[in-house]
Amino acid sequence: MSKQPFIVFGIFAALCLLVLPFFALGKEGDQGAAVVQVEPRDQDAKQLFADNCGACHTLAAAGTDGVVGPDLDALLVTSGANSAEQYDGIYSRVITAVSCGLGGRMPKDIVLGEEAKEVASFVAAYAGQIGKGATVDTATAEQPDPRPCQPTSG
Numbered sequence: 001m002s003k004q005p006f007i008v009f010g011i012f013a014a015l016c017l018l019v020l021p022f023f024a025l026g027k028e029g030d031q032g033a034a035v036v037q038v039e040p041r042d043q044d045a046k047q048l049f050a051d052n053c054g055a056c057h058t059l060a061a062a063g064t065d066g067v068v069g070p071d072l073d074a075l076l077v078t079s080g081a082n083s084a085e086q087y088d089g090i091y092s093r094v095i096t097a098v099s100c101g102l103g104g105r106m107p108k109d110i111v112l113g114e115e116a117k118e119v120a121s122f123v124a125a126y127a128g129q130i131g132k133g134a135t136v137d138t139a140t141a142e143q144p145d146p147r148p149c150q151p152t153s154g
């Protein structure tokens, strides 16, 4: 019987041993690049998002990759980069979605009161900030109450 298949397999196995760690390391590097610098004061809000929103939404700052709802890094930051000037607008869009629901597909009141404001502030400060940090200091940024919900047809 020829030994050739064994030699070929041996070379293949050796290549795998060399190449696999290479990929593993490469992947770690990628994740490092996707990290958002979350301040210690925002860790609670990050956890609130991960627990209550992350199953449906992708948000890099919270490390979530839900696909039921839109990717909030992409949806909320349309001009290519987030900024302090966009905070108020994004905050009100998020607090409205959270307190009123949307399209019959996003449930309303998943988080309430102060927690809803905390989550909205977190999303507004960190959406789209991949490889960066918060656009505003969430300890001092405005966190207004949600406006009354518009009546919906469904």
Ligand code: HEC
Pocket (backbone or CB within 6 Å): 049, 052, 053, 054, 055, 056, 057, 068, 069, 070, 072, 075, 093, 094, 097, 098, 102, 103, 104, 105, 106, 107, 110, 111, 119, 120, 123
């Ligand atoms: C059960 C899945 C689900 C959960 C949980 C969920 N969402 Fe959503 N969300 C959706 C879907 C689906 C949409 C898109 C609705 C549409 O466009 O009709 C959406 C839309 C949004 C939008 C876009 C609003 C806009 O103006 O376009 C924001 C912001 C948002 N969600 C934030 C949150 C936050 C913050 C939480 C956690 C408190 C959360 N969502 C929890 C499913 C979810």
